[in-house]
Amino acid sequence: MAVGKILRRGFLIGSAAIAGGVAFGTYRYLQPFENPLDPAAGETTLNPYILITAAGVSIITPRAEMGQGIHTTLAALVAEELDLDWQQVTAIHGPPAAAYLNASAMALGLPTAEYDDRSIRRVGKGAVRVAQKLAFGIQLTGGSTSTTDAFDRMRRAGAAARMVLTQAAGKRWGIDPILLKTEAGQVIDADGRSLSYTDLAADAAQIIPPADPPLREPANWRLLGQTLPRLDMVPKVTGTARYATDIDLPDLLCASVRATPFAGGTMIGLDTNNANTLPGVRQIVSLGNGVAVVADNTWIAMKALDQVDVTWSPPAYPATTEAQMARIESAFDTRADSTLRDDGLAEVVVEAARAESLSLVEARYTVPYLAHATMEPMTATALFKGDQLTIWCGTQVPTLARDTAAAHVGLDPDQVTIITTFMGGGFGRRSETDYTTQAAQIAVALPDVPIRMTWRREEDISHDFYRPAAIARLTGAVGPGRPEAIDMAVAAPSVLAGQSNRMVGFAPPLADKLLVEGAFDQPYALPNFRVSGHAADTGIPVGVWRSVGHSYNTFFLESFLDEMAHAGELDPVAMRLALLEPEHTPSARTLESVAAMANWGQQLPEGTAQGVGFCHCFGSSVAQVVQVSDVEGQISVDHVWCAVDVGQALDPGNIEGQMESGILFGLSAAMFGQITFADGVVEQSNFHDFDSLRMDRTPLITTRILQNNLRMGGVGEVGTPPVAAALANAIFALTGQRIRDLPLANAVSFT
Amino acid sequence: MTSLTINDTPHVVEVEPDTPLLWVLRDILNLTGTKYGCGAGLCGACTVHVNGIPERSCQVSIGDLNGASVTTIEGIGTPGQLSILQQEWVACQVAQCGYCQSGQLMQATALLQENSAPTDEDINAAMSGNLCRCGSYPRLRAAIHAAAKRMAD
Structure with missing residues (x-):
């Protein structure tokens, strides 16, 4: 049975990590982190999440706000327990610090299935947390982990602060704290006397807080479970929210960057004579693999970049899309780097199907490289003064941005201050540190001058850490009434190896889960099911892109399941339900729910069709139905229904917004998105050739939130995976054309 | 000069x-x-x-x-004094990363100045040049309709 094999592997990894943890010493793991907050005169901090000033309580929300609403939800965790009114709440990102390491994120790399909730897997996760804290920990916003990681920790921070504030009031009044209540940022006694948290903060800081304060039952929540007004909404509708490209400092100069078009290459010749004579150009800085122009304004800097005469080292990788895909295809000839699922006898059953009565289905699928194309291109502002470097940046990895920049410019990490701003989109792109390091290099070349660096859009599209291109080979056997076997092999450049190498200098000695996630870890009780992953070395930098491996494996598997359903003359929803029910009930309910929402199985008008897709990812179950129609030979995407089970919904309005966002991000990629290469250079450059859905093509989206999963799941990436397959399946239902290569617009035309 | x-x-x-x-x-x-x-x-x-x-x-x-x-x-408005459209943007919780929203609001403000009761088609025609990678379009549309309704009342 599927669970048995997955569990066994999880146990082995868990054991190794536990042994390591014990060897390092669990004592160190149990020590609380130092509070990194440095209160000014008149301010008090009670723990790493709470700063009390004359104006009230500021909550530190140490995850990057890139649009997903995380500052609002994290602040609500503290405010709920601390008894703050929502109008009183302010949130700040705070400094990079060990206290804010993401304990959940590294567990994402564990080669276990997310839906499997057995205790042994939690042991595995706990062991990773130990290892992470001791050696590899970073402050990461990613992997849809922010809320699950903070859920207990930040509520405890609020609860502990409330207890010491209450005790301080009790001491001042000479009343047993048990007789006091808290409300709207005040401690109140039975006679109605009140003391504000600001009044009490200094006294409260002298009291040792409880390590494990009791937390409120969800039934008593005032803020959590409700849709809250986002804390960043008013700044964002008035143009007053500050991004890294908006930082204003006295005597600031503007910069833009042009790096080698050949990933991994260097600059072998540089002539700055032309550009240096342009009015307004102040300095040209060599970055080793590119140049920066520093000028009086950004326009001059961006224009002057084309006047710099540069010779680049030639590309050291397959220089065309065709050659890239051939390189990926060749990885199938090498031994699999991972076979994380191998139930039954998939290969044998598939072979038997060739000779017997079972229907055999064979298919090859491909997806292209994709850019993130955040609305704000890569930007950062930096100032090097004395021996101190300050970088204002939108980053998903502030500790790593600090350490990487420091290493590049020869400073100690403690000489580098990172100020994390709002970011104009992340989607994984801002978990890289190339741009923050560039800003550091430019600032160090011009001491005492604040530098505001803004990439041209063309630089942003062509210098990404791309969603990998990938190829899948699938064979399956369908018997009477049910699928019997799937043998699936995936080849793609490894995100895990690429990003780990950039982050910590080596690839972890684990099976590459990200290569096959969205396939091996799906809760389908398929009797014979094998998933193998083959890592390809293509020389193109790849990185995490909203939902990572699920972004392509879910397209492969869910399209192929649709093919199997049609081959076996089975209903695509009913066939999946029969596979989900015995393995993971909440996922079955999720699929059932979306089918009901979309009235699946109804007689649709002529020229209209539906397709379905499902995925379990980031701890949540998500199912989607897409409805399309034929408009004079073109495809119109009319409606997307989405059911998502997040276990516990902390902010339903925000979760719905994230589903809409994830769906439209996934649809844009499925319909139009592709990064291609010619002569070693990325062929796309701006939104005319790397476009996304606009208002006119946006379908209706209907979302329903379920809470059957036993543990809380993530939401930021969850909306993206199923939609590509659901759309392709709908197009098949409409036209009979099975599209196995993304983007779909290469094969059909959309209205 | x-x-x-x-x-x-x-x-x-x-x-x-x-x-x-x-x-x-x-x-x-x-x-x-x-x-x-x-x-x-x-x-x-x-x-x-x-x-x-x-x-x-x-x-x-x-x-x-x-x-x-x-x-x-x-x-067109400040945090202390939002325009009607900005108020509806807040009520509909439109913005996610927020980076495109200034442009969206300026485009939508012009739309409502010209057309006090835009249809979905009018909104598509006016707004489809404004890209949002976070996919705030459904809420953006709702906010424009809500603002138009309030201005008419």
Whole structure:
């Protein structure tokens, strides 16, 4: 049975990590982190999440706000327990610090299935947390982990602060704290006397807080479970929210960057004579693999970049899309780097199907490289003064941005201050540190001058850490009434190896889960099911892109399941339900729910069709139905229904917004998105050739939130995976054309 | 040298005449609510009003604006005094990363000035030049309808 094999592997990894943890010493793991907050005169901090000033309580929300609403939800965790009114709440990102390491994120790399909730897997996760804290920990916003990681920790921070504030009031009044209540940022006694948290903060800081304060039952929540007004909404509708490209400092100069078009290459010749004579150009800085122009304004800097005469080292990788895909295809000839699922006898059953009565289905699928194309291109502002470097940046990895920049410019990490701003989109792109390091290099070349660096859009599209291109080979056997076997092999450049190498200098000695996630870890009780992953070395930098491996494996598997359903003359929803029910009930309910929402199985008008897709990812179950129609030979995407089970919904309005966002991000990629290469250079450059859905093509989206999963799941990436397959399946239902290569617009035309 | 009015305040700008209005606003006048997205008129993040017409400020040279009246996001409302459209943007919780929202709001403000009761088709026609990678379109549409309704009441 599927669970048995997955569990066994999880146990082995868990054991190794536990042994390591014990060897390092669990004592160190149990020590609380130092509070990194440095209160000014008149301010008090009670723990790493709470700063009390004359104006009230500021909550530190140490995850990057890139649009997903995380500052609002994290602040609500503290405010709920601390008894703050929502109008009183302010949130700040705070400094990079060990206290804010993401304990959940590294567990994402564990080669276990997310839906499997057995205790042994939690042991595995706990062991990773130990290892992470001791050696590899970073402050990461990613992997849809922010809320699950903070859920207990930040509520405890609020609860502990409330207890010491209450005790301080009790001491001042000479009343047993048990007789006091808290409300709207005040401690109140039975006679109605009140003391504000600001009044009490200094006294409260002298009291040792409880390590494990009791937390409120969800039934008593005032803020959590409700849709809250986002804390960043008013700044964002008035143009007053500050991004890294908006930082204003006295005597600031503007910069833009042009790096080698050949990933991994260097600059072998540089002539700055032309550009240096342009009015307004102040300095040209060599970055080793590119140049920066520093000028009086950004326009001059961006224009002057084309006047710099540069010779680049030639590309050291397959220089065309065709050659890239051939390189990926060749990885199938090498031994699999991972076979994380191998139930039954998939290969044998598939072979038997060739000779017997079972229907055999064979298919090859491909997806292209994709850019993130955040609305704000890569930007950062930096100032090097004395021996101190300050970088204002939108980053998903502030500790790593600090350490990487420091290493590049020869400073100690403690000489580098990172100020994390709002970011104009992340989607994984801002978990890289190339741009923050560039800003550091430019600032160090011009001491005492604040530098505001803004990439041209063309630089942003062509210098990404791309969603990998990938190829899948699938064979399956369908018997009477049910699928019997799937043998699936995936080849793609490894995100895990690429990003780990950039982050910590080596690839972890684990099976590459990200290569096959969205396939091996799906809760389908398929009797014979094998998933193998083959890592390809293509020389193109790849990185995490909203939902990572699920972004392509879910397209492969869910399209192929649709093919199997049609081959076996089975209903695509009913066939999946029969596979989900015995393995993971909440996922079955999720699929059932979306089918009901979309009235699946109804007689649709002529020229209209539906397709379905499902995925379990980031701890949540998500199912989607897409409805399309034929408009004079073109495809119109009319409606997307989405059911998502997040276990516990902390902010339903925000979760719905994230589903809409994830769906439209996934649809844009499925319909139009592709990064291609010619002569070693990325062929796309701006939104005319790397476009996304606009208002006119946006379908209706209907979302329903379920809470059957036993543990809380993530939401930021969850909306993206199923939609590509659901759309392709709908197009098949409409036209009979099975599209196995993304983007779909290469094969059909959309209205 | 260009003399123009920005958000009802007269300005004299001394900069190369081919400098796009976008960079005059952002880098010289520090009106950073207007955003750079593409530099090619493809995304609408830099939309402002020039003499009441929505324009991509990355495509308008400052030298062509002598005597012009420009309105930016800073000119249509403030955190303490939101316009009706901004209030509905808050009520519908439209913004996610927020980077495109200044441009969306300027485009939608111009739409409602011209058409007090836009249909979905009108909204599509007016707004489809404004890109949002977070996919705020469903809420954006709802906010425009809500604002139109309130203005009519």
